[in-house]
Amino acid sequence: MSLDYTVDGQFNEGLIKEVVEVHPEKAGKKRARHLGTVKEGSDGNPTCGVKSNIKSVPGVMTQRGCAYAGAKGVVWGPIKDMVHISHGPVGCGHYSWSQRRNYFTGTVGIDSFVTMQITSDFQERDIVFGGDKNLDKMVDELETLFPLARGYSILSECPVGLIGDDIEAVAKKKANDTGKLVVPCRCEGFRGISQSLGHHIANDCIRDWILGKREQEWETGPYDVNLIADYNIGGDAWPSRKLLEEMGLRVIGSWTGDSTLAEIERAPKAKVNLIHCYRSMNYICRHMEETYGIPWIEYNFFGPTQIAKSLRKIAEFFDDTIKENAEKVIAKYQPLADAVIEKYKPRLDGKRVMLFVGGLRPRHTATAYEDLGMQVVGTGYEFAHNDDYQRTAHYLKEGTLVYDDASEFELEHFIEKIRPDLVGSGIKEKYGTQKMGVPFRQMHSWDYSGPYHGYDGFAVFARDMDRAINAPVWNKIKAPWKAA
């Protein structure tokens, strides 16, 4: 059941015109194609009407990151028992050090390496003479210091791809030397146009360097699934796993939140892949479908409406036992969901939210807001593709403002004019928005909270949105002697 409200599309079209006009002509033309409102398309279905996955316009202050950020921060970083080498100068590994909150269990520096910054720390001589020799010796040193590491990823930073290094050759040699998996990943930041290509490259590396490379001793059971593309931000993958296990499924691999290399290698043994973040891991799901015949199911564990829908959708794939279990799980948690809504909806009803996040949450969280009575009046992605926008429009009301790869300038203008009750975006957007007096939640890192997935996570989600929106400080922005 969808929440009933309307969005002023005409007003939003006006806003688009306003921001486009400020740009130089060429840039304005480029940006206009990325801004739109939800309308009925020629096929009768709603459409976002924006272009996506195109180079950012120079100088406008895109909020996007790079391929390295996508490969290291998203895909590789959470695999806990591998050592991930930031190969190149010190900065990339430094800025991404411990910043994605992909939780894990384990002992850091002993059998887990998630919150470490391990780098080849390129100096001028490496640029001139190449970094391969150092990389080779570096792996030996890491073997000495971290003997329980199960493998290595070599994550190239910009210079590596420009100076003609052969990290694949080094990787092969070191795999021989160590008897472990060593995966080279060409995720230089200048490749592609956003984090998105980094996800793709990292997926391809898993395909080419891990899957099917070593014999897996695993007897596949009827209920074996992989939990794909849940990165366990603030522990998200754990309430998700809990629901699936309560349904009677065996989650034999967690990709890549809190995962081990063994879980990645075992993946082709599953019956089905369950994918949360379509954008970052559809590639590997398609590969496993083509190569191993494993089907995949997209699901959404934000908010009770989508959770129940997803549990039923997943159960459809299995036998009656699982279907009955799904109903039992939904029935078990419905009182919790109802109690959360009863508590928070009166405080959040009718509040308007604007979102700008990566490649999934701008659509996936929409219904969770609506479960709380909130209205999504604007949304957009940093690095989504056309297939993401196709998956988005039906979540939204006609007239909703949609902004692809929005710049700082555009976001600021839209927020200032729409004055929503909440903006959900990232650290770069947070403080400027709050200075306008508009409440904010970081929706990449859950603003150091979470989990938000599953029923357990929905309670946290609702609590956090209430805290942000109804904080007393927002009534104190103006000095009382000026407030009149």
Next chain:
Amino acid sequence: MPQSADKVKDHISLFQEPEYKELFRFKKEHYECRATEEEVAKQLEYTKTWEYREKNFARQHAVINPPRACQPLGAVFAAAGFEGCMPYVHGSQGCAAYFRSHLSRHFKDASVCVSDSMTEDGAVFGGLNNLVEGLQNCNQLYKPKMIAVSTTCMAEVIGDDLSAFIATAKEKEVIPAGLPTPFAHTPSFVGSHLTGYDNMIKGVLNYFWEREAQLERKADGKINIIPGFDGYAPANNRELKRYLDLMGVDYTLISDVSDTFDSPTDGTYKIYYGGTTLDDSRKAINAKATLSLQQWSTEKTLEYIAGKGQQVAALNSPFGLSGTDAFFMKVAELTGKPIPEAIEVERGRLVDAIADSIHWLHGKRVALFGDPDYTCGMTAFLLELGMEPAHVLSSNGSAEWEEKVKALLASSPYGAGGQVWRGKDLWHMRSLLFTEPVDLLIGSSYGKYLEKDTGTPLIRLAFPIFDRHHHHRFPTFGYQGALRILVEILDRIFEIADASSDISYDLTR
């Protein structure tokens, strides 16, 4: 059921619940194929040994947890300290996103910086088109008074020439010829964020003093002060200005980020807020002297300024009593102004406070890590508190830094046995803390992993501080700042004393 609407549990308590503990256990047992608990325990113990330390210190290629960032971060920070300036990063866009995030996470404030988003074709053909288009768009959208251009390593590796590219952009009239466009090449494979800071400050001065117009220096009575790359800059720069005003000194702060990274919430977001005015930056050539508070963040800049005929001087992050004394005496020397009574009273209060607390401080062994000037200044302060700096580590310190800190340690009986670790990282520090333990660790938030692993209490007193709020809004500079550092150290010592024994749970200490 662990969760409830009445008392919502988030990650801090939710995952302590039995259901989740069982989930972790089950996952580990059935799916993870991790090393056994015995293997983990054995390796963990091994990492605490001298033997492991020797292997750890023998490494020459792997760098593990270095507390050091790369050049353009420093350049962006430096540029942010000028009025109406938009920092501009020429090269890959991900770098700009990282710098903004990094600064925002520390300052809990907005941080802006544009990138010209070079991609693979830029790598092949060079980034001229990106720069021309980027400057035009940046100027039209954000209407800066100045655009300060630095580079990512991608642009450096392919050899883009900023001077020529920016000149081309102006010839094409995509930005006004009069728009100040200082620049600095900031390869991330040379030096650290401090090198980038130095390069950008020099770039800005060089732009105003030679490129915009060839200025003739006409000496006036002012002095320039360069605060350096300082995570406490919002409060420290304000404290600095208060002192200089008290002394009646006519001064210019070169790159003042105190308002940029600490602007008020009043209902309007101002993308530019505060900073050294461009006119003051031009006139800074006329100053009689320039004083840098961070020698190793301003080496090239000071050399450049000295070449213009100014007297130059540098301190090493003046912390504490003698650090602040040295600052005042240097300012007095450079300006001829006497140090007023009010400052002496403040000094006296600090001495009073230190004297009250010496018994709790003396003999406490401290490990310290961070930027070279910072560790140098902090070592001096610890020594005068009667504390013992046992390990002083800087991954970006030079040989000169090492000598200077060694000389400092040698100057005090409390420095005996203190060791200086140049070019080492926090994985080295972990071995040091296990094999030669200390009472306290002083550094940035990155030290929290050392605190967890080794049980050494961490006092956060260095950039970046991500996991505590608002520390940068209170000064560490000057006598007031020293008082604050003193209280932070004492509070930690008292907390440890309270927590460690029932018997000595004294009401008064």
